[in-house]
């Protein structure tokens with residue numbers, strides 16, 4: 547079985563954008579691949595080092611988000627980054643193979659630095675793509691299923707793996723060169739029409755939202771602003787709700803757009819259709835979530851067992867890498 551690795555920073559609960567961009571895909575892939583899911587609490591520190599209590603609580607939230615949408619702990623290995631010493635060790639070794647300029651030019655780093663208002667970057671933040679390379683390679687992952695914004699990081703991981711093997715491999719592959727697997731679903735817009743759904747943007751529907759939350763949020767979602775009365779013909783191309791129909795109600799999408807253009811459906815009714823669809827998707831997740839929330843010890847056990855498995859593999863990788871680099875007595 548080929549191995550995949552992906553994961554999330556533990557900086558808060560996950561939303562529908564994460565679901566369409568990543569979670570949905572990993573749940574599908576767990577049947578075909580040996581699946582490793584990382585709870586990236588160390589990477590979370592790169593932006594949330596002043597709020598360690600958020601990171602700690604989010605470990606459980608993100609773990610339960612994953613389990614609630616169908617990640618099966620008997621199939622997938624869910625583990626905690628800070629428990630894997632190999633990741634920290636590999637990060638140090640790999641850091642020699644990357645220049646500061648290469649990191650500075652990473653477009654995702656640039657976007658995030660702007661988003662967080664950093665003008666001078668911490669060493670840890672600038673270097674997190676190196677640590678991410680360790681996340682991916684410590685377990686010899688073949689594939690990394692992620693959203694588009696992660697492409698520059700995986701490109702870097704490939705470069706580091708190649709450089710390592712060229713330099714220390716003596717013709718052998720010591721570090722597995724990973725491949726990126728991009729989610730086919732386009733990025734989900736925010737309820738406010740913002741290009742991205744994000745927790746810092748306040749425009750997200752969370753996997754943990756109740757029926758009432760979803761109803762209230764969809765009611766406030768931005769539609770075609772030129773459409774004032776029911777008789778006005780709408781333009782679904784500039785409507786947030788239509789994009790959600792596309793993502794979550796695909797079989798009805800064309801039909802709904804047609805009705806909107808002809809003023810055969812109003813925004814209230816259109817939103818109601820969406821709300822029903824979203825709650826239909828979320829209901830089974832809510833049921834699983836309720837179980838795990840009342841069995842937090844079980845969640846803990848899952849993470850501990852996953853981290854043990856990850857450690858066994860990681861320790862072996864570190865041995866191989868040190869041997870290749872002649873770091874031994």
Ligand code: TRP
Nearest residue numbers: 551552553554555586589678681
């Ligand atoms: N950087 C990823 C994100 O922000 C999270 C992450 C950390 C990750 N390590 C990873 C993703 C390794 C894939 C592989 O979503």
